[in-house]
Each structure stands twice: as structure tokens, then as C-alpha cells.
Amino acid sequence: MLLAENLVKTFPGVRALDGVSLTLRPGSVHALLGENGAGKSTLVKLLTGVYRPDGGRITFDGDERHFAGPLDAQRAGIGVVHQERNLIPAFSVAENIVLHHLPSRGGRLDKRRMRAEAVRCLELLQVELDPDTPVSRLSVAQAQLVEIAKALSLDTKVLLLDEPTASLTGDEADRLYSVVRRLRDAGHAVALVSHKLEEVFAVADTVTVLRDGRSVAQDAPLTGYTQAQVVDLMVGRAFASIALPTRTVDGEVTPALQLSDVSTALGHRGISLVVRPGEILGLYGLVGAGRSELAKAVLGLERITSGTVLIHGRPARIRTVGEALHRYRIGYVTEDRKGEGLFLDQPVSRNIAVTVWRRLARAGLVRDRGERELAGTYADRLGIRISSPRQPAGQLSGGNQQKVSLAKWLAAECDILIVDEPTVGIDVRTKAAFHELIAGLAADGLALLLISSDLPETVGLADRIAVMNDLRIVGELANDHDYPRMSQQIIRLIHTAETVSAA
Amino acid sequence: MTAQLETPAPPDAPPRTPHRVPLWANPRVGLVVLLVALVVLFSVLRPAFLNTRLTLTPLQSDISVYLVVGLAQLSVLSLGHMNMAVGRMAATSAFTMGLVHDKLGAGLVLSLIAGLAVGALLGALAGLIISRTGVNSFVVTLAMDFALAGLITILYSGVTGGVAFPTMPAGMSELRSDTFADYCIGDVCGPRVPLVVPFAILAALLVGLLFRFSRLGREILMTGANQRAAELSGIPTKDRIVQAHAVSGLLAALGGFLLAANNGAFSASLGDSFLLPSFLAPVLGGTLLAGGAVSVLGTALGAALTQVIYKGLNLLQFQLDQLQLYIGLVLLAALSLDRARHVLAERRGNRA
Numbered sequence: 001m002l003l004a005e006n007l008v009k010t011f012p013g014v015r016a017l018d019g020v021s022l023t024l025r026p027g028s029v030h031a032l033l034g035e036n037g038a039g040k041s042t043l044v045k046l047l048t049g050v051y052r053p054d055g056g057r058i059t060f061d062g063d064e065r066h067f068a069g070p071l072d073a074q075r076a077g078i079g080v081v082h083q084e085r086n087l088i089p090a091f092s093v094a095e096n097i098v099l100h101h102l103p104s105r106g107g108r109l110d111k112r113r114m115r116a117e118a119v120r121c122l123e124l125l126q127v128e129l130d131p132d133t134p135v136s137r138l139s140v141a142q143a144q145l146v147e148i149a150k151a152l153s154l155d156t157k158v159l160l161l162d163e164p165t166a167s168l169t170g171d172e173a174d175r176l177y178s179v180v181r182r183l184r185d186a187g188h189a190v191a192l193v194s195h196k197l198e199e200v201f202a203v204a205d206t207v208t209v210l211r212d213g214r215s216v217a218q219d220a221p222l223t224g225y226t227q228a229q230v231v232d233l234m235v236g237r238a239f240a241s242i243a244l245p246t247r248t249v250d251g252e253v254t255p256a257l258q259l260s261d262v263s264t265a266l267g268h269r270g271i272s273l274v275v276r277p278g279e280i281l282g283l284y285g286l287v288g289a290g291r292s293e294l295a296k297a298v299l300g301l302e303r304i305t306s307g308t309v310l311i312h313g314r315p316a317r318i319r320t321v322g323e324a325l326h327r328y329r330i331g332y333v334t335e336d337r338k339g340e341g342l343f344l345d346q347p348v349s350r351n352i353a354v355t356v357w358r359r360l361a362r363a364g365l366v367r368d369r370g371e372r373e374l375a376g377t378y379a380d381r382l383g384i385r386i387s388s389p390r391q392p393a394g395q396l397s398g399g400n401q402q403k404v405s406l407a408k409w410l411a412a413e414c415d416i417l418i419v420d421e422p423t424v425g426i427d428v429r430t431k432a433a434f435h436e437l438i439a440g441l442a443a444d445g446l447a448l449l450l451i452s453s454d455l456p457e458t459v460g461l462a463d464r465i466a467v468m469n470d471l472r473i474v475g476e477l478a479n480d481h482d483y484p485r486m487s488q489q490i491i492r493l494i495h496t497a498e499t500v501s502a503a
Numbered sequence: 504m505t506a507q508l509e510t511p512a513p514p515d516a517p518p519r520t521p522h523r524v525p526l527w528a529n530p531r532v533g534l535v536v537l538l539v540a541l542v543v544l545f546s547v548l549r550p551a552f553l554n555t556r557l558t559l560t561p562l563q564s565d566i567s568v569y570l571v572v573g574l575a576q577l578s579v580l581s582l583g584h585m586n587m588a589v590g591r592m593a594a595t596s597a598f599t600m601g602l603v604h605d606k607l608g609a610g611l612v613l614s615l616i617a618g619l620a621v622g623a624l625l626g627a628l629a630g631l632i633i634s635r636t637g638v639n640s641f642v643v644t645l646a647m648d649f650a651l652a653g654l655i656t657i658l659y660s661g662v663t664g665g666v667a668f669p670t671m672p673a674g675m676s677e678l679r680s681d682t683f684a685d686y687c688i689g690d691v692c693g694p695r696v697p698l699v700v701p702f703a704i705l706a707a708l709l710v711g712l713l714f715r716f717s718r719l720g721r722e723i724l725m726t727g728a729n730q731r732a733a734e735l736s737g738i739p740t741k742d743r744i745v746q747a748h749a750v751s752g753l754l755a756a757l758g759g760f761l762l763a764a765n766n767g768a769f770s771a772s773l774g775d776s777f778l779l780p781s782f783l784a785p786v787l788g789g790t791l792l793a794g795g796a797v798s799v800l801g802t803a804l805g806a807a808l809t810q811v812i813y814k815g816l817n818l819l820q821f822q823l824d825q826l827q828l829y830i831g832l833v834l835l836a837a838l839s840l841d842r843a844r845h846v847l848a849e850r851r852g853n854r855a
Contacts, residue, residue, distance in 0.1 A: 299735075301734075301735075320737075320739065321735055321736070322737040322739055325736075325737035326737065332735065334735060339731060339732075340729070340731040340734075340735050341732060341735070342729070342732060343725055343728040343729050343732055343733075344729070345728055345795055345796070346724075346725065346728050346795065350721070350725070354721075354722075354725055354733075354736045354738070355736055355737055357718040357721060358718065361717075361718045364717050364718055364719065365712075365716045365717050365718070366716060366717070366718055366721060367716070412737075
């Protein structure tokens with residue numbers, strides 16, 4: 001049994017954890033829930049020796065422990081699967097699983113023992129994988145299972161999973177959770193961090209909810225709660241769904257963005273869609289359907305091989321993002337805000353003004369004051385919480401970062417906006433505010449293409465929904481916002497398309 | 504196993520205060536302190552260190568050369584790139600200046616312009632290769648350094664039959680030996696500042712202006728901070744890479760010209776000593792090797808510190824090998840500090 005009592009962790013200026021306790025029992029799955037920044041990751045890092053607690057204590061099977069580092073924690077029997085991938089692509093499955101304690105014989109790698117240990121871990125999961133396959137050849141879901149196998153090596157008794165299904169499809173997630181159940185039945189203690197409440201309720205036995213570094217529900221049986229109650233606990237107040245402003249779209253007006261029979265070098269075929277000013281077109285599909293890639297083709301980052309793109313009714317050949325931005329006023333809010341949306345070390349003011357330096361510059365020179373004023377204006381308008389425009393973007397919370405990554409396109413006065421998975425990894429409350437914001441932009445007359453894998457989000461926001469599967473548009477629906485009916489239709493569209501392409 | 508429900512905390516915690524770098528952690532302040540301490544130390548050990556004609560005037564010339572050379576490296580460090588060919592670009596440009604003067608009879612200004620143009624072109628070529636092929640800047644410029652080293656030897660022996668041009672444009676010797684104290688209006692004479700100093704100051708001001716206030720410089724820095732994000736923000740990143748390298752080549756050429764003025768000849772070995780100091784000055788001054796942030800003032804301090812150490816150890820009669828040992832150690836220490844600063848910044852940024 002892993003017991004954490006009254007853990008305290010302070011970072012300069014922030015108390016990340018303030019007296020949080022956690023109990024993980026063998027043969028049980030414990031859910032650890034909370035909004036972004038509530039302290040879940042910090043807690044996981046304390047339990048696995050990445051950070052050292054400033055107060056409180058950790059006991060494991062009755063002994064007090066001070067872990068010197070992650071490897072120390074794993075030797076003690078605590079394994080962790082972090083949100084990010086930690087595998088080495090060029091190495092084999094077996095090498096990755098035993099990476100941190102490669103068996104050696106006389107200074108040379110003992111391949112037989114390495115394979116045996118890897119096979120043992122894979123058998124625990126009842127997963128059939130060739131241990132000699134390089135990880136680079138595995139699917140995302142298979143790689144995730146290898147991560148778990150890696151966490152299970154060295155006789156792990158406690159397994160911590162941080163958002164294990166973030167990049168998996170529904171089927172893959174189901175399979176992963178059947179593995180989790182098997183581990184539980186074999187007597188492992190499992191802690192599960194996830195934003196997906198349906199999954200949590202399906203698999204976990206007990207729950208701890210964190211808010212602002214404290215636990216608001218501690219070690220409670222999950223059966224005592226409904227999903228709505230858990231959300232209330234996470235958010236800290238009864239959470240009412242926000243009534244979005246209603247819009248009327250003029251169906252006669254010239255479309256802001258129109259694709260006719262577009263094919264790309266990546267394999268998109270016959271893509272046709274229309275987005276009018278003041279309208280939100282939802283582009284729904286599973287991960288890997290080719291939606292972001294289509295957006296990038298419109299921006300000139302991927303090659304369009306045939307078909308036409310019309311901007312405000314005129315044919316456009318876009319070759320660079322600069323051209324898309326300055327000539328056609330198209331903005332693209334990327335799904336990967338840390339990797340390609342933001343300059344994390346740079347001030348918020350520069351992150352917002354980067355698209356408008358061309359306009360701000362006088363004789364090639366940009367004044368800092370003009371830039372900071374602009375940043376201030378958009379911080380106010382979008383409710384971005386910054387202490388100063390000079391604050392580095394990397395210091396902001398996920399939701400605020402996302403707003404910064406949107407703000408630069410609004411500052412550039414774009415009238416066509418492609419928004420890609422705008423609320424991935426964002427907590428419930430900020431998510432609602434973001435939806436309101438997007439609806440407000442459409443009400444202001446922008447044309448929006450909303451790429452999302454979040455069905456409630458798509459049905460809640462879009463005027464029409466185009467469904468994409470395997471690089472094709474498989475259907476388009478007028479949205480009547482009747483969630484059960486719309487979601488059924490959409491899922492049926494994807495499903496039938498799959499059977500057709502399989503036949 | 505009971506659920507404990509606490510009273511809800513206020514939902515809006517105050518936003519985090521941005522971290523201000525404490526004064527002691529500011530590399531520039533550390534440099535000033537170190538610089539003053541060393542000057543005091545050397546003056547006490549060797550009073551000749553304060554002799555204007557013997558030490559201080561040549562020191563200013565040396566600092567000017569290595570400030571410009573440091574700025575040449577800084578221009579590509581802004582991208583997170585390196586220019587390993589900084590010395591050979593300087594040498595090739597200096598050859599051009601000598602050629603234009605010696606064979607075509609051009610004057611000082613025209614020779615200088617021709618040399619600067621060749622430097623900028625060489626830099627642009629390096630930038631073009633890096634941005635089109637995606638090969639690491641270190642490898643590309645190292646290969647270029649190698650090729651230019653061969654080219655310079657061939658050109659000098661072919662054109663001059665030796666390793667240096669026999670003549671210098673008119674004005675070069677004044678640039679070498681005169682200070683402003685030699686120029687008087689009536690009874691008022693200038694300070695004992697060598698004539699090459701204003702070149703370096705002007706270069707520093709222009710580079711500062713470029714990275715601090717110009718759109719071009721900012722877009723170069725953003726490309727260095729995150730090239731993918733810069734591309735997706737509409738910045739033509741490939742052009743910015745070419746431009747930053749062209750600026751680097753241009754400044755290397757200027758550094759070569761100033762050194763030729765100090766040495767009194769356009770020679771083949773010119774620029775051999777540029778590579779290490781070119782990194783030393785900006786990195787000591789707090790410019791990140793990772794790109795995205797530069798400090799021109801820091802580079803000036805870094806260049807001053809390096810040259811003071813050289814001069815001081817020289818006066819204390821250290822051998823050249825020993826000098827190299829100490830300078831190498833200083834760079835290693837500076838690089839470790841650079842890494843430590845980076846890690847510190849990252850830790851402060853990532854407390855989620």
C-alpha cells in the first residue's frame with residue numbers, strides 16, 4: 001500500500017500542493033482528478049521521485065521513503081507512465097522496456113535476460129508484441145502498451161498512469177483499460193489521471209479530486225458520485241452550461257472559404273466544403289482522419305494537386321502562411337500550441353504581436369510600447385490572465401496559452417479562422433469560456449472552420465458539421481443541436497464509411 | 504474510507520508574478536564586477552597595465568576587433584545557429600580588399616565596401632545552404648571554413664606569390680597607429696582612443712538596433728526561438744536564416760578589416776584566431792546558444808573581459824600555450840553557466 005500524507009510542494013511564488021494525502025491499495029484503481037494546474041502532475045512527480053516534497057511523508061508498505069529519483073522509485077516498485085512519450089524510436093520493444101536496468105554479463109549486454117524480462121512484462125499485460133520490433137514501427141496504441149510494460153519491469157507494485165488515453169481512439173482506449181483491469185485483478189495498485197470522465201467512471205473504484213493544490217474529495221468511493229458532481233467538485237461551483245449567443249447565417253452570401261473537389265499530395269481526394277462569414281463549420285473526425293493536414297494544405301504547407309480554393313469567391317493559390325495571413329487574412333490556431341503555436345520563452349506581447357509587426361513597423365522599426373499596448377488590448381478582450389505583457393508565454397496555464405495562440409490571429413484582423421482542437425488538454429471551466437469566445441467570433445462575422453474530435457463541442461458550436469474519415473469527407477449534416485440525435489448520425493457516418501472502405 | 508469535502512477555495516487564484524532575474528544572476532553585472540576586479544588586480548601586479556601608449560590604447564583596438572567578431576557570431580546565435588567559418592570569411596573578405604586595392608587601384612572606402620560585400624555574400628551562401636538542405640549550421644559552416652582555407656592559400660600564392668599583399672590603401676596606416684589625440688582643432692585634441700574604435704561602436708549600435716527594434720531582427724529571433732511556430736505565424740523563416748547569416752558574414756568581414764588595420768597587412772593568416780573569441784564574447788555576455796535571445800551590451804563586456812585577460816596574462820609573462828589554456832577554461836566555465844541559466848529558466852517556466 002502506497003500512502004502519501006499531507007504532502008506540500010512549493011515552487012517560487014506558487015504553492016502547488018498544500019497538504020494533500022493519497023492512498024493507493026493493491027487490487028484497486030484510484031482516480032486522481034482535477035482541472036489543469038490543480039496539482040495532479042505535481043503529486044505524480046512527488047510519488048515517483050521527480051520532485052522532493054517540502055512537507056509531509058510518503059510511506060510504502062509501512063516504511064517511510066525518500067526517493068532520490070525516478071529510477072529509485074521504480075526500484076522500490078512504483079512505475080509511472082507519463083503523458084508524453086518516453087520511448088526511444090530506434091530501439092527495440094525489449095530494449096525500451098528494460099532501458100533503465102539493462103542486464104549485463106561481463107560488461108556486455110545480456111540479450112537473453114533482456115528478452116526474458118521484456119516477455120515477462122508483455123505477458124503480464126497479455127499483449128502480443130514481438131520484443132525485437134523497433135518502437136518506431138508500432139502504432140500509437142501499441143507504443144502506449146510498451147510504456148506500461150516498461151513501467152511494470154522491476155517488479156512494480158504500484159502503477160501511475162497520467163492521461164494514458166489522450167492520443168488513443170475509443171477502441172484502443174477500451175483495450176488499454178482491459179489491461180488496467182487485469183493488472184488490478186493481479187493485485188497491482190493503479191492510480192489513473194485522466195480528463196475523460198466516462199473512462200474514469202468505467203474503470204476506477206475510488207477517487208481523489210484536487211483543486212488549487214488541495215484535495216476537495218479524498219479517497220472516496222466513486223459509486224457515491226455522478227459525473228456532474230465530480231465536475232462540480234473540480235470546478236468548485238455548480239457548473240451550468242453556458243447559453244451561447246444565437247446566430248443567423250445568411251445562406252446567400254459569398255462564402256469566405258470554399259474548397260471544390262480538392263485533392264492533396266497527402267492523399268485527400270475530392271474535398272468540397274464551404275464556410276460563410278458568421279458561420280462555424282465543424283470538421284469532425286477521429287484522430288488521423290486528415291483534418292489538420294487539410295488545414296495545412298489550405299495554408300500552403302502541403303501541396304494541393306487538384307481542385308480549387310476560393311477565398312471570398314476568388315480563386316486563390318496560397319504558397320506560404322505569410323501569404324495566407326497578409327493577403328487572404330486566414331489564421332490557423334494549431335492543435336499543438338506548445339510545439340508550433342507559441343514561443344514559450346518569449347514575452348506574451350511578442351507572441352501576440354508576431355503577426356502584426358508588418359503593420360506596427362515604421363521604417364522597419366517596431367516600438368515596444370505599441371506592441372505591449374496591443375498585447376494588453378487582446379489580453380483584456382480574451383480574458384488572458386497575465387501579470388505583465390513581458391511575462392514569458394511558457395509561464396501561463398494551458399487555457400491562457402491557448403488564448404494567446406488565438407489572440408495573434410485576432411490581432412492580425414483575420415476574417416477566416418481555422419481552429420484546430422481548441423480545447424484539448426484544457427480544464428472544464430476554461431473550455432466553456434473558450435466555446436463562448438468562439439461563438440462570439442462567429443457572431444462578429446468571422447468565418448470559422450472548427451476542427452475537433454470532441455463530439456459535444458462540435459455539436460454545441462457548429463452550424464453545420466462535415467464528417468471526415470480517412471482523408472475524405474463522408475457526409476455533411478445541418479446541426480440542430482439535438483445532441484443524442486446528432487452524435488448518433490455522426491458516429492453512424494464514420495462507421496458506415498469504415499465498412500465501405502474495408503469492403 | 505469516507506469522503507472529506509472541504510469548503511471550496513476561491514476559484515480565481517491571483518496570476519503568477521513573472522520571475523525577475525535577481526541582480527546577482529544577471530550575467531552583465533557579473534561581467535562588470537569581474538572586469539573591474541581584473542583591471543585592479545593586473546594594475547597592482549604590473550603598474551605598466553595602466554600605461555596608455557603601451558597597454559590601454561592597443562587594448563582598445565583589440566577589444567574593437569573582437570567585439571565585431573563576437574557580433575558576427577551573435578548574429579547567427581540568435582537563430583540557435585553557429586558560424587564556424589567566421590575567421591575564413593574575414594580572411595576571404597580581406598583578400599578581396601587587398602585585391603581591389605592592389606590590382607585595381609581602388610581607395611580605402613571602395614576596398615572596404617567590396618570586402619564587406621564579399622563577406623555578406625559568403626554568409627548568405629552559408630544561410631542558403633542551411634535553409635534549403637536543412638543540414639546543421641555547424642556542419643555547413645565548418646565545411647565552408649575548410650573550403651575557404653584552401654581557397655585563400657591558392658588565391659594569395661596565385662595573386663601575390665606570397666601570403667600577404669605588399670601594399671595597403673592610403674589611410675590604413677593612420678587607422679593603425681593614430682588615435683584621436685593626434686587630431687587637434689586649435690588647442691583641443693581628441694582622447695587617446697584609436698581610430699578603429701568608432702567602427703566597432705557603430706557596428707554594435709546597428710546590431711543592437713537590428714535585434715531590439717527592427718521587424719527583421721525580431722523575426723530572426725522568433726525563428727531562433729521556435730522555427731515551426733515562426734513559420735506558422737507567417738514569418739518567411741528561410742529568408743530570415745539567409746539574412747542572419749549574411750549579417751554574420753558582413754560583420755566577419757568588418758572584423759577582418761579592423762584586424763588588418765591593426766596588423767598593417769592583408770594577409771592569409773588573418774582571422775585564424777577569430778573562432779574561439781567569437782563565441783567567448785557573446786556567450787560570456789549572456790547570449791543563449793539555443794537561440795531566441797541575444798545581448799549586444801553583454802557581447803561588448805565579454806569581448807572586453809577576454810582581451811583584458813589576454814593583455815594582463817601577457818604582461819605577467821605567461822606563455823602563449825598557457826594563455827590558450829586559461830582562455831579555454833574561461834569558455835568552458837561560461838558555457839556551463841549558460842546551460843545552468845537555461846535549466847533555471849526552464850524550471851521556472853514549467854511549474855504547472
